[in-house]
Every structure is written in structure tokens, then in C-alpha cells.
Amino acid sequence: MTDFADAARQSTKRLRELFPRTPLQRNDYLSRRYGAEIWLKREDLSPVRSYKLRGAFTAMRKVRAAKPEQTEFVCASAGNHAQGVAFACKHFGVTGTIFMPVTTPQQKIDKTRAFGGDWVRIVLTGDYFDKTLGAAQAFCTEKGAHFLSPFDDEDVIEGQASVAVEMLDQLGQAPDLVILPVGGGGLASGVTRYLRSEAPQTEFRFVEPLGGASLTAALAGQGPVTLKKVNSFVDGAAVARLGARTFEALKMVQADEVLLAPEDRICVTMLEMLNIEGIVLEPAGALSIDVLPELADLIAGKTVVCVTSGGNFDFERLPEVKERAQRYSGVKKYFILRMPQRPGALREFLSMLGPDDDIARFEYLKKSARNFGSVLIGIETSRAENFKLLFDQLDEAAFSYRDITNDDILSEFLI
Incomplete structure (x- = not known):
């Protein structure tokens, strides 16, 4: 140690x-x-803007010291390691091929290009990091470049x-x-x-x-x-x-x-x-x-x-x-309301909303029966406790509804 x-x-x-x-x-x-x-x-x-530069620089410095002739490096990264490698490539004046998942945020891709300039080439491949890693390692073997692991390297x-x-x-x-x-x-x-x-x-x-x-x-x-x-x-x-x-x-x-x-x-x-x-x-x-x-x-x-x-x-x-923070904190919910198709039904529902309740989404999905229609509703409020009052009023008025806030499948398709 x-x-x-x-x-x-x-x-x-x-x-x-x-x-x-x-x-x-x-x-x-x-x-x-x-x-x-x-x-x-x-x-x-x-x-x-991350610690990754530390490992990338240290590994590249040691490789260059042991093999000065090594001038081509390859890495796979979701973004931060890529930026560290790009920065180090420009510092040492060596070329780098950087493999990144297709799902990498554009901001990280742009910053990688900015840090590496003409010294780096970016290849977008794979939806997840592990697929990207496999492509980078295969390329590295083919080209005889040095692979810089994002983490599994002494x-x-x-x-x-x-x-x-x-x-x-x-x-x-x-x-x-x-x-x-x-x-x-x-x-x-x-x-x-x-x-x-x-x-x-x-x-x-x-x-x-x-x-x-x-x-x-x-x-x-x-x-x-x-x-x-x-x-x-x-x-x-x-x-x-x-x-x-x-x-x-x-x-x-x-x-x-x-x-x-x-x-x-x-x-x-x-x-x-x-x-x-x-x-x-x-x-x-x-x-x-x-x-x-x-x-x-x-x-x-x-x-x-x-x-x-x-x-x-x-x-x-x-x-x-x-959006994710509001849903986790309980101040935003989505639910499907079975709205009666009669005059005044919408007005009755709106009257149940409190002074801090805002409608963030209101969308008729379909008419589920001749006398009812399904509505997707998103509501934001100031305190999670406000939803209990709303749902109590819906129950009392015999409105049929389903809270889908934490239903991953329905949320994915409807929200």
C-alpha cells in the first residue's frame, strides 16, 4: 500500500x-x-468538469514514458473519460479514437471534440457502454493502438x-x-x-x-x-x-x-x-x-x-x-380519468382543484363507452398532501380514475 x-x-x-x-x-x-x-x-x-482527466493523463503519461513510439490511443466512454482522453491527447500531441455510445448527451460529444481538436476522432456506436467498449477493443486490436480503459487499469x-x-x-x-x-x-x-x-x-x-x-x-x-x-x-x-x-x-x-x-x-x-x-x-x-x-x-x-x-x-x-424530481417528490401526478359525457362534468372536475393545483396535461385518449371518455391528466401542485384532498373529492363524486404516475409501462407510452 x-x-x-x-x-x-x-x-x-x-x-x-x-x-x-x-x-x-x-x-x-x-x-x-x-x-x-x-x-x-x-x-x-x-x-x-470531471475527475476522469486524472486517470487518462496518468495512464497516457506512463505509456508514453515506456513506449515513446506509441502515438495512437483508443478509449470507450459515455462522455467524461472521453473528454479526459481528448484533453490528454492534445496535451501530448498524440492521436485518439474515441468510441462513445449513441445515447451520449450531445453536450459531452461537443465538449470532447472541443478538448481534443484535430487530435481526436469520435465514433458513435452501441446503445449501452458495454457494446461501445467491445467495439473499441476490437478496433484497438485491429489497429495496434493502446487502449485506455475508463476504470479497469492500474x-x-x-x-x-x-x-x-x-x-x-x-x-x-x-x-x-x-x-x-x-x-x-x-x-x-x-x-x-x-x-x-x-x-x-x-x-x-x-x-x-x-x-x-x-x-x-x-x-x-x-x-x-x-x-x-x-x-x-x-x-x-x-x-x-x-x-x-x-x-x-x-x-x-x-x-x-x-x-x-x-x-x-x-x-x-x-x-x-x-x-x-x-x-x-x-x-x-x-x-x-x-x-x-x-x-x-x-x-x-x-x-x-x-x-x-x-x-x-x-x-x-x-x-x-x-419532471422526474416533481414526480419523485409527489408534487406532480398523472392519472387517467373516466370522464362522464354529460354537460357540466368537466366543470365539476375543475371545481375540485385547489388554489395551488395546476393542470399540466389534459388530453382525451378515446371514448371508452357511449357515456364516458378517458382523459389523461397531469397535475402539478405545491405540496404532495394536496393530492389526497383531490382524490378524496373524486371518490366522493364517484369519478373513476387511475393514478399512473409510477406505472412504468403506461407512463412510457402515454407520458
């Missing part, structure tokens, strides 16, 4: 060729809310450990708890390996998106497991399979140290940090903050560091984030 810690410190020094250390900021709002010292390690403020892990090196230097003491997001496990592996050596008293909690719990699956299966289905909303952490090397670093993690964050709840956290603190986080970047309510009893009176891993958020997604 000492050798790894020494290497991580050396890699951290070399990173200063590219950018100053990212801020470690005490967050007054979160500290007051939880009665703790909450610090944010702002990886969203790196030159590429040099990448060493580079990500620089987050922990800076954290200890900036804090001036060992934190009681560090909360880490987990996708493929590169960041979590590097930070835990360093802190277990240099701050053994520090505890950890690991956060995965509910729809991409690859660490949870690996711990249960005692080795990396490929998830059958992945929710790609948290694109920076939606990985179907933990890396083999990262599992070796994380296999001692206890199941109760891993928390799962529902995608819709993450949206609430993103909006909260944006509206209250002015901090722009992508879904993966909000993971460590999102679980603080679950840890309220554990963290009271303690020093806690949340790693905000990225801020590459495409604001074209903001309406979706707001």
Missing part, C-alpha cells in the same frame, strides 16, 4: 502540468442541514487516487467519512487504496445508481457480474459490469456500505444543488450528496467529504430532470 501511496503522490505532482488541484469546499447549507462538517471535493471544477486507478492525495492535503486531517460514487469503480478504488494506507481510520460509503448497481452485484456474486439491464439516465455511472482490477480493490467492502440512489431522487438532489447552491452537477456527480439523508444519524457531528465527480450536465435535459 505504501508503494501505491507514493506512486499516487508522484502522479498528483505531475498532474500540476495540466491544472491546479480542484477545490475542497465546506458547504454551509449541507453542514447546517445535517449537523456535520460537510465538505465537497469539487471534481466538477476540473478543466474537463495506471488509471493510480491517477484517480490523486483525488484523495489532494483531499488530505487540503483538509489537513483525515475525514471521518468519505462518500464516493461508483460506476466502473476506478475512482472508488484509487481513493480507498490511498486512504486505507494514509488515513486508515477513515470510513467509506459507496453510492451506485439504482439502475446500475454493478458493485452490489459483484459483492453478492464474489466477482464482477454483468447486469442484465442498465438504466442509462446516470450516464456517468451506468456501467453493467465492475472492472476486474477495481473489484480486487473493493472486494472487502461490506454490503451495508453500498447505498443505491433512485434515478428520480437524484434529480431532486441535482435541482436542490442548482437552485440553492448554484452548483451544476450531472446525475453521477450528485450521487454522493443524494444519500446524505440516509446517513443523517451516522454523520452527525462528523467531518464528511462528498466527492462531486462531475458537472457535465446538458441543460437541454433540465425539463426531464425537473
Whole structure:
């Protein structure tokens, strides 16, 4: 572990060729809310707005030192690793072919092109990261290029450990708890390996998106497991399979140290940090903050560091984030109302709405019978409790309705 810690410190020094250390900021709002010292390690403020530059630069530097003739690199990434590789390619003056899923937000694609300039070529392929990864590895073998893994690489892990090196230097003491997001496990592996050596008293909690719990699956299966289905909303952490090397670093993690964050709840956290603190986080970047309510009893009176891993958020997604946050918070619901086809029925329904209830959607679907018609209705309100009053009035008036807010199948087709 000492050798790894020494290497991580050396890699951290070399990173200063590219950018100053990212801020470690005490967050007054979160500290007051939880009665703790909450610090944010702002990886969203790196030159590429994520920690991924650390691993990409470190791995590329080491390859170039060992093989100066190696001038072509390949990677697969949902966005943040791609930007780090592109930035590093331009810095070293080498060419890079970057494979990205077709579903990658346009903002991340554009930024990758901007960071790499003429030094990189982008190939969009595959709906999910693992398909993209296979295409990149096949291309790499064919061309004899060097593949830069987004997480399952010892040099990448060493580079990500620089987050922990800076954290200890900036804090001036060992934190009681560090909360880490987990996708493929590169960041979590590097930070835990360093802190277990240099701050053994520090505890950890690991956060995965509910729809991409690859660490949870690996711990249960005692080795990396490929998830059958992945929710790609948290694109920076939606990985179907933990890396083999990262599992070796994380296999001692206890199941109760891993928390799962529902995608819709993450949206609430993103909006909260944006509206209250002015901090722009992508879904993966909000993971460590999102679980603080679950840890309220554990963290009271303690020093806690949340790693905000990225801020590459495409604001074209903001309406979706707001919608998901409202639905999770219970202040927006969709339901199908069986509307009587008689004069005054619509007026009767509208009279049931309270002063804070707004109709966000009203669409006749079809006439289900001669005397009734089905209506899709979306309502926004100020407090979740307002819906009980509305539904009580509908029941009393014998209106037939069905709440489809959390019905994934109906929501997908109708909303």
C-alpha cells in the first residue's frame, strides 16, 4: 500500500502540468442541514468538469514514458473519460479514437471534440457502454493502438487516487467519512487504496445508481457480474459490469456500505444543488450528496467529504430532470380519468382543484363507452398532501380514475 501511496503522490505532482488541484469546499447549507462538517471535493471544477482527466493523463503519461513510439490511443466512454482522453491527447500531441455510445448527451460529444481538436476522432456506436467498449477493443486490436480503459487499469486507478492525495492535503486531517460514487469503480478504488494506507481510520460509503448497481452485484456474486439491464439516465455511472482490477480493490467492502440512489431522487438532489447552491452537477456527480439523508444519524457531528465527480450536465435535459424530481417528490401526478359525457362534468372536475393545483396535461385518449371518455391528466401542485384532498373529492363524486404516475409501462407510452 505504501508503494501505491507514493506512486499516487508522484502522479498528483505531475498532474500540476495540466491544472491546479480542484477545490475542497465546506458547504454551509449541507453542514447546517445535517449537523456535520460537510465538505465537497469539487471534481466538477476540473478543466474537463470531471475527475476522469486524472486517470487518462496518468495512464497516457506512463505509456508514453515506456513506449515513446506509441502515438495512437483508443478509449470507450459515455462522455467524461472521453473528454479526459481528448484533453490528454492534445496535451501530448498524440492521436485518439474515441468510441462513445449513441445515447451520449450531445453536450459531452461537443465538449470532447472541443478538448481534443484535430487530435481526436469520435465514433458513435452501441446503445449501452458495454457494446461501445467491445467495439473499441476490437478496433484497438485491429489497429495496434493502446487502449485506455475508463476504470479497469492500474495506471488509471493510480491517477484517480490523486483525488484523495489532494483531499488530505487540503483538509489537513483525515475525514471521518468519505462518500464516493461508483460506476466502473476506478475512482472508488484509487481513493480507498490511498486512504486505507494514509488515513486508515477513515470510513467509506459507496453510492451506485439504482439502475446500475454493478458493485452490489459483484459483492453478492464474489466477482464482477454483468447486469442484465442498465438504466442509462446516470450516464456517468451506468456501467453493467465492475472492472476486474477495481473489484480486487473493493472486494472487502461490506454490503451495508453500498447505498443505491433512485434515478428520480437524484434529480431532486441535482435541482436542490442548482437552485440553492448554484452548483451544476450531472446525475453521477450528485450521487454522493443524494444519500446524505440516509446517513443523517451516522454523520452527525462528523467531518464528511462528498466527492462531486462531475458537472457535465446538458441543460437541454433540465425539463426531464425537473419532471422526474416533481414526480419523485409527489408534487406532480398523472392519472387517467373516466370522464362522464354529460354537460357540466368537466366543470365539476375543475371545481375540485385547489388554489395551488395546476393542470399540466389534459388530453382525451378515446371514448371508452357511449357515456364516458378517458382523459389523461397531469397535475402539478405545491405540496404532495394536496393530492389526497383531490382524490378524496373524486371518490366522493364517484369519478373513476387511475393514478399512473409510477406505472412504468403506461407512463412510457402515454407520458
